[in-house]
Amino acid sequence: MAEPPLDEGRQTREGTTAVTQTLAIIKPDAVLGGRAGKILAHLEEAGFTVRALAMTRLDSRSAGEFYRVHRERPFYVSLVEFMTSGPVVPMVLEAPDAVRALREVIGATDPTEAAAGTVRRLYAESKERNAIHASDSDENAAREIQFFFSHEDLSTSR
Numbered sequence: 001m002a003e004p005p006l007d008e009g010r011q012t013r014e015g016t017t018a019v020t021q022t023l024a025i026i027k028p029d030a031v032l033g034g035r036a037g038k039i040l041a042h043l044e045e046a047g048f049t050v051r052a053l054a055m056t057r058l059d060s061r062s063a064g065e066f067y068r069v070h071r072e073r074p075f076y077v078s079l080v081e082f083m084t085s086g087p088v089v090p091m092v093l094e095a096p097d098a099v100r101a102l103r104e105v106i107g108a109t110d111p112t113e114a115a116a117g118t119v120r121r122l123y124a125e126s127k128e129r130n131a132i133h134a135s136d137s138d139e140n141a142a143r144e145i146q147f148f149f150s151h152e153d154l155s156t157s158r
């Protein structure tokens, strides 16, 4: 008989939390401000394994495409301008229930609302210039990982 499907919450059949991947981007405010290394160390110390990492610069078209879900929002043009204003450091991170775990470690969008000890509370400048992006669902993580990295990029780190 076929086994029943696994339920939500990333549980494996052994009852442990499944290891998954998510995408983080250290944003231009943090890279240009010399805080990329501290943020990377913070993420590693929080238990994430870096599976792929790059430094790149987005053009308006690719930044606009990456954030297309926000295209009707009043901050969209400014967000695209900010994300193209300097280098970004996208990375694929792995951990048990990585999407949820990373969002907890980075804190709320607005650093003034982010919990003490979170990446944004420690290193972000403002709600827009907020140091780091993290995928908000497993589906978006898969899309966002593909946006920056190829299959070969991901297979070199094992």
Ligand code: CMP
Residues within 6 Å of the ligand: 070, 075, 079, 109, 127, 128, 129, 130, 132, 133, 134
């Ligand atoms: P991020 O997690 O990358 O997702 C969308 C980004 O839009 C967010 O981080 C911020 O950089 C930016 N953003 C979200 N809300 C606002 C806002 N109210 N004003 C300005 N920028 C915002």
